Amino acid sequence: MSSHTHVLRAKRRRSALTTAAFMSPWLIGFAVFFAYPLISTVYFSFMHYDGFRPPTFSGLKNWSYVFQHYPLFWPALRNTLWLVVVMVSLRVLFGLGIGMLITKIKTGVGVFRTLFYLPYLAPPVAATMAFAFLLNPGTGPANSILESIGLPAPGWFNDPSWSKPALTMLALWGVGDLMVIFMAALLDVPKEQYEAAELDGASPWQRFRFVTLPNISPIVLFAVVTGVIQTMQYYTQPLVAGKVASGVIQGAGTQFEPGYPDKSTLTLPQLVYNLGFQRFDYGSACVVALVLFALSMAFTALLMRRKSGLMQAGD
Known part of the structure; x- marks a missing residue:
């Protein structure tokens, strides 16, 4: 034994x-x-x-300095959470809508797919600079078109109330990655289920709700989770947009305080860089980094729990 x-x-x-x-x-x-x-x-x-x-x-x-005495922390936290809620939601909805639209097109699918995917390949700095010039309040073509048709011309990246919506528009312009993912998921939905739903008299909304959405729900969850993680690391676009809109040309010996205009484009990753590599306060930078990590884990756990709850309810 x-x-x-x-x-x-x-x-x-x-x-x-x-x-x-x-x-x-x-x-x-x-x-x-x-x-x-x-x-x-x-x-x-x-x-x-x-x-x-x-x-x-x-x-x-x-910890006390970051939460109680550092004036940029709470504006950056609010901006980051705003971008997570609004930008991620709109990107997922917009990417899903574009994917559904292209899967319904009968001719020229390759052309439309390429046109929608190309903006995603643009380098973030170049894309942000192009958007900042297009949305320039004084000389940009976007405001010229709005004024010509009698609509108010926003300040975009120069206006604190419009800077985050402008960043969201930039994110929606480069939604080609989600479009491709959703297209693959939509094309994988069994056609027999659509045919059965049509025979039962289901409307287009009912077919989407009871056939399409349950089949692509794992891809939707993947898009939301990865979108939250990417937005928690959102650094380049708001920093470049603030620099271009403010007219600051950074060179040797110059230092740019992020968040223009009026801290509206300030994000937590910018604080990590500002504290760690501009102010050389690595301890406080680590505190902000841990806050970012905790928020990312909390959002991911909440989404995963929500997904498992929906699956149990469906069973």
Whole structure:
């Protein structure tokens, strides 16, 4: 009996070692690129560290400074949450709508698919600069067209109430990635289900609600989760838009305070860069980075829980 137990233990040990060997690339990558940076970020959030002198323990001073005394944190948090809720929702709806439209087109599908996908390939800096010039309140063609038809001309990136909608328009312009994903999901929906729904007298909205949406719901969840994560890292477009709209030309020895106009384009990733690499306050930058991480995890967990609840309700 003991010999048989010893053989079983040896087999289990070999199986565990084999599994660990196959998982080792992932485990090493997880440890080096996720676990170690996360632990280091938590460690430095309790330290006073400027990158030149050794870090010294400061307790909760960095946390207190960010949440109570740093004037840019709460505007950046509000802007980031606004972009997550509004921009991600509109991108998913717009990408799904464009995908459904193209799947219904009978001729010229390749041309329309290319036209809608090309903006996604534009470099973020070039696309943002082009939008900033197009939406220039004084000389941009967008306001000229609006004025010619008698509509009010917004200030866009120069107006705090219009800067985030302008960034949302830029995100909708480059929605080609979601369009392609949704097209693939829509084309994979069984046609037999549409035919059965039509025989039952279902309206187009009912076919979408009870046939299309349940079949593509995993792709919708994927688009929302990845959109939230990408928006939590939203840095380049608002920074470039603020620089172009403000007329600031950054060169050697100059420093641009992000958030123009009136902190309306300020996001949490910009604060991480501003605190860590412009003010050399790495402890406070780590606090903001941890807030970003916690928000991303909370949004993802909420969406995953919502999805599993809907699946259980459907069952």
